[in-house]
Amino acid sequence: METQKKILVLCGGKFAFPALNILAFEKFICGIGIGKGNKTIVDALEKEAVEHNLGFRSFKDKNSMDGMQVWINSIQPDYIFCISFPFLLPESVLAYGKHRFINFHPGPLPQYRGPMPIFEVLKNMESETAICTHFMNDAFDEGNIIFNDPVPIEEGDTFGKLTIRLSKHTANVALNMANMLQFASIIPNQPQDETLSSYYGNPVLSDTYINWNRMTAEEIMALVNACNPWNVGADATLQGEQVKIIEASIIDEAHDSQLGTIVSFDGRIKIACRDNQQLAVNILSTDYGIMTATQYIMLHPEKKDIPN
Structure with a gap:
């Protein structure tokens, strides 16, 4: 029987909770890292991690990222999933292993790079969005794409409604990805088409x-x-x-x-x-x-x- 893959999840808060729950239920998770989380969320995740003997680390700002490399090496995960993690991972951390870092971006790539694709797709009146699963490199949202999983935008969707639906959908996508990694020796992927790329920064007034x-x-x-x-x-x-x-x-x-x-x-x-x-x-x-x-x-x- 093949050994269960160990996945460390780096997240940014509530958006990742459904994915954390389903990955934990299926016994994939070996550690949780959270960036910029408020105290209530950080305390709740830390409590769950301690109860289930999982590695836990809170990264309050970019300066606290200095200890991530040592922390990951101590846990030795097979893969690292990023779900709305707010900080760019430095090359020193990515050096842990090529194709071991996988991001779940709540918008289609390469058309909607950036921190708030949910806002942008709604503002631009798109008929659908996606959860894009891609390998990570040293630039935001630019790694090779594994797949874009489309999600229709429903009439009357607000940022809040669409975020909740995408959060739940990300859980299923993350589980599918974990199962794929469990049984597949090679994960098909392709470079992003830069002629289609657009980057949107944080919205301003x-x-x-x-x-x-x-x-x-x-x-x-x-x-x-x-x-x-x-x-x-x-x-x-x-x-x-x-x-x-x-x-x-x-x-x-x-x-x-x-x-x-x-x-x-x-x-x-x-x-x-x-x-x-x-x-x-x-x-x-x-x-x-x-x-x-x-x-x-x-x-x-x-x-x-x-x-x-």
């Missing part, structure tokens, strides 16, 4: 801000979903006030209002968009806090006379 004059209602709605909940909605200026739009829908109704202004209110704040469409806002965040459209209007008496 210009990426999350609604431009009423340039963006269609569909593009605005996609941005709202892509920003919910991690950015507490899409940033916007609404009649001179800075707000974040959290939940909304599109109404295909003609208007003659200036783009980005309130057209009417019927329990929803209807905002003028391009192509004779309107954005019906239900929930938004303001300096007063997160509130419904009705609460927002009540706090702005000057807007109460807007026709419905």
Whole structure:
């Protein structure tokens, strides 16, 4: 009977939990490393690791990565899985073994390299995304691809909804990968096509801000979903006030209002968009806090006379 492969998992938090659970249940895991985790998550993982006699290490920042090489050598895993691990692994660590480090990227490669592909695919109104399994090298998301496992994007998906679904899907992909490594002597892989590659950095305000004059209602709605909940909605200026739009829908109704202004209110704040469409806002965040459209209007008496 072939000896069970030992897998060390480097992760970044809750996204990896379903994968950790299923790999532990199947007795593949020999150690867990977490980067940038908050204290609650770190303590929970450490407790589980101690109870199951697994190696554990928390890497709070890039400086703490200096001890990773020695730690991995002490555990002697057959493979290292990375699931949303936030730090680039240095060459000294990767020298542990070629094709021993495998990353599970929550977006298709090479088209969506970078730390937040879930935000980008939603913002760009893609119909599907993927979990890309690839060998790792000394550059983010550039190693040889083992496979892209497609995942459809459903209507109404927000960043939060899609993240949860991809997290669960990653667990199945990771288990399939572990089983493949258990029985296959060679893992087929291919270099990434650099002519298709795009890298997206962490989103900044210009990426999350609604431009009423340039963006269609569909593009605005996609941005709202892509920003919910991690950015507490899409940033916007609404009649001179800075707000974040959290939940909304599109109404295909003609208007003659200036783009980005309130057209009417019927329990929803209807905002003028391009192509004779309107954005019906239900929930938004303001300096007063997160509130419904009705609460927002009540706090702005000057807007109460807007026709419905």
